[in-house]
Amino acid sequence: MPAPTPTEHAELAPSASDRWLHCPGSVVLNADEDEDTEWEKEGSLAHAMCELKLRKYFGLCPDGGKRPMGPRRYKTELEKLKSDKLYQPEMDGYTDEYVDYIKDLANGFSSKPAVFVEVKLDISNFVPGSFGRADCILIHGTDLYVNDFKYGRNIEVPAENNPQLMLYALGALMAYQAFWQIDTVRMTIIQPRAGGIKEFATTTQKLLDWGTFKVRPAAQLAADHTKEYHSGDWCRWCAAAATCREHANSVTKAVKDFKGLLPPQLSMPEFGKLLQKLGPLKRYIKQAREYAENALLQGKEIPGWKLIEGNGKRVWDNQETAFTALTSAGVAETLLYHREPYTLAQIEKQMGKKEFSAAVGAHVVRQPGKPALAEESDRHPAWSPRSTADDDFKDLIKKGDTNNG
Numbered sequence: 001m002p003a004p005t006p007t008e009h010a011e012l013a014p015s016a017s018d019r020w021l022h023c024p025g026s027v028v029l030n031a032d033e034d035e036d037t038e039w040e041k042e043g044s045l046a047h048a049m050c051e052l053k054l055r056k057y058f059g060l061c062p063d064g065g066k067r068p069m070g071p072r073r074y075k076t077e078l079e080k081l082k083s084d085k086l087y088q089p090e091m092d093g094y095t096d097e098y099v100d101y102i103k104d105l106a107n108g109f110s111s112k113p114a115v116f117v118e119v120k121l122d123i124s125n126f127v128p129g130s131f132g133r134a135d136c137i138l139i140h141g142t143d144l145y146v147n148d149f150k151y152g153r154n155i156e157v158p159a160e161n162n163p164q165l166m167l168y169a170l171g172a173l174m175a176y177q178a179f180w181q182i183d184t185v186r187m188t189i190i191q192p193r194a195g196g197i198k199e200f201a202t203t204t205q206k207l208l209d210w211g212t213f214k215v216r217p218a219a220q221l222a223a224d225h226t227k228e229y230h231s232g233d234w235c236r237w238c239a240a241a242a243t244c245r246e247h248a249n250s251v252t253k254a255v256k257d258f259k260g261l262l263p264p265q266l267s268m269p270e271f272g273k274l275l276q277k278l279g280p281l282k283r284y285i286k287q288a289r290e291y292a293e294n295a296l297l298q299g300k301e302i303p304g305w306k307l308i309e310g311n312g313k314r315v316w317d318n319q320e321t322a323f324t325a326l327t328s329a330g331v332a333e334t335l336l337y338h339r340e341p342y343t344l345a346q347i348e349k350q351m352g353k354k355e356f357s358a359a360v361g362a363h364v365v366r367q368p369g370k371p372a373l374a375e376e377s378d379r380h381p382a383w384s385p386r387s388t389a390d391d392d393f394k395d396l397i398k399k400g401d402t403n404n405g
């Protein structure tokens with residue numbers, strides 16, 4: 001099995017479909033974005049590890065050939081992946097979580113399912129010239145299972161109506177419908193570092209209708225390189241976001257909406273709306289600053305802006321020599337070094353999740369976090385000062401019971 005290589009992308013790739021389905025004009029503006037970012041490379045490495053582990057478990061050949069992989073070959077391939085500079089021990093645990101989910105799913109059926117790992121799917125029936133790679137597809141009875149591993153930790157990817165998964169499912173239907181009767185499509189995102197398992201199911205008919213009436217016309221517009229732009233949440237994934245006129249207008253309009261209105265203070269409903277609109281603006285400011293810094297570093301000019309030297313800090317020219325001089329001058333070692341424990345997260349990262357959990361999982365407790373602001377739609381329940389007070393009270397009663405008993 002080859003080490004992860006830069007991903008092969010279709011112009012209208014399923015992974016970018018949330019963007020081009022909403023904003024067909026973005027295709028041209030993203031045409032030059034071929035280079036994988038560091039976090040994309042890290043994701044590719046984790047995916048390669050998932051693929052290897054699944055192929056081993058299901059007895060599939062690593063190169064798509066007929067002979068299953070023996071333990072020696074598996075070990076060599078795994079070592080190769082682990083020698084990548086982006087590998088961290090925690091990756092082993094997170095990819096195991098994904099593999100365990102697929103194993104449990106496959107073992108939960110009354111008979112062996114059909115299994116396809118890292119399979120290339122043709123979706124050109126709906127999206128001109130496009131294809132995608134599904135991480136793992138299972139077929140059992142009249143159900144099609146599309147499983148997608150996500151390694152990201154910052155943004156939770158939802159499964160419900162997720163166009164990337166639905167496009168993979170359409171590709172799988174096109175590939176396997178002639179051999180299996182498929183009535184239900186079950187799509188799952190396994191994102192061990194953000195949100196865990198997320199599932200969404202629909203019927204084959206609904207999916208085909210979506211592909212025919214929603215995707216096909218929108219994809220054709222995008223493939224025709226139309227100049228139609230629509231700004232929204234999907235702009236966060238757009239390489240052109242910093243300089244896109246549509247996006248700039250849309251995010252800055254949010255604050256203009258409140259200009260010149262009376263009374264002088266915003267009402268709470270108005271304030272709530274404003275807060276909602278500040279999210280994209282905050283993201284835009286970050287994107288715009290990063291873009292500007294890169295452009296100036298590359299020698300481009302942005303009138304009114306320049307790069308300045310950041311605050312430098314004092315460092316030793318040679319730490320060893322400096323410390324020798326300090327000890328010779330009678331400075332005690334306790335003034336030069338201090339010992340402090342690594343954090344829980346750092347130790348878990350170094351050991352890997354499984355080993356960490358087996359060794360010290362029982363000593364890990366969760367302290368309540370500080371209340372944080374979130375939109376009404378957030379999946380977490382609303383924080384209430386009463387619930388914490390009630391819990392404390394319950395604890396007191398329990399202690400009282402024990403003392404009295």
Ligand code: SF4
Pocket residue numbers: 019023025026029229230231232234235238239240241242244245246247
């Ligand atoms: S930033 Fe948004 S509106 Fe502009 S091209 Fe990209 S997706 Fe479209």
